[in-house]
Amino acid sequence: MPGLEHYLVLSGIVFCIGLYGALSKRNMITVLMSVELMFTGVTIAAVSMSRYIAPAVVLANPNDTGIILNSVLTGQAFALFIITVAAAEVAVGLAIVIAAYRIRKSVDVTELSEMRY
């Protein structure tokens, strides 16, 4: 059976692929897509934690459905908020890409250096 370690390593792989793309690409849209990949990796980690990790309070009360509910589904609630923030982020990010393309006629991040000094 694939366990917690499998999911965490998979989420780490996806996160690092996203990090590599976000740091090394010149196209703004690719950078945004890589940031989305990083969000996805974090979401996988949160959901797998909620499925496999037991807080001490659950192990102390193995038959109390209320306690298990509140502490076990926290990871899924966090994943839901990560998805919300990612949706807001991609809307604003793509608006910035469109605005920069309209002004500069380019989506190259290495050319956008006005705020460098």
Added chain:
Amino acid sequence: MPAFEVIVWYNVAAGVVLASLMVIHLKDLFKAALFLALTFLTVVGLFILLRAEFLAVVQLLIYVGAISILVIFAVMLTRDVHEGNPFNRLRMPAMTVSSLLLATIVYAVASANWTKLPELTSGSAIHKVFGDTTANLGTVLLNDYALAIEISAVLLVSAIIGAIVLVKER
């Protein structure tokens, strides 16, 4: 059928990794955006295997349905055919940093002493919680995270207003 679940897991995991590698690797931005959609679609399979059915549907609706389309729209609006998808000067440092981070993550995951949930035997309280995650997630969200839900509504509204202001013609 645990063997069947193992086969499904390895197929889905290979799909996630390959599709996300293609997002970085492909020269054509449009195809890269399509592979981003494929990555999100395979993550839906992971969520179903993790008994997060509601999150799987949310992922399908928001990521596969909305964010991928938004990215494809942006690719088409700003398309630079001869530019492609080049690397900047930071390619080797970026690869070093992300490989080191991945090695650290794998080492930390392998060496940590996790406290795991008991097995999902039928009739146990944990089985009850994971048997109907959609209703239970709704209960948790509207009790413990009600304030966070209100704040995320404000966040989404401000994101919409910000996007409109940014792309408005002056």
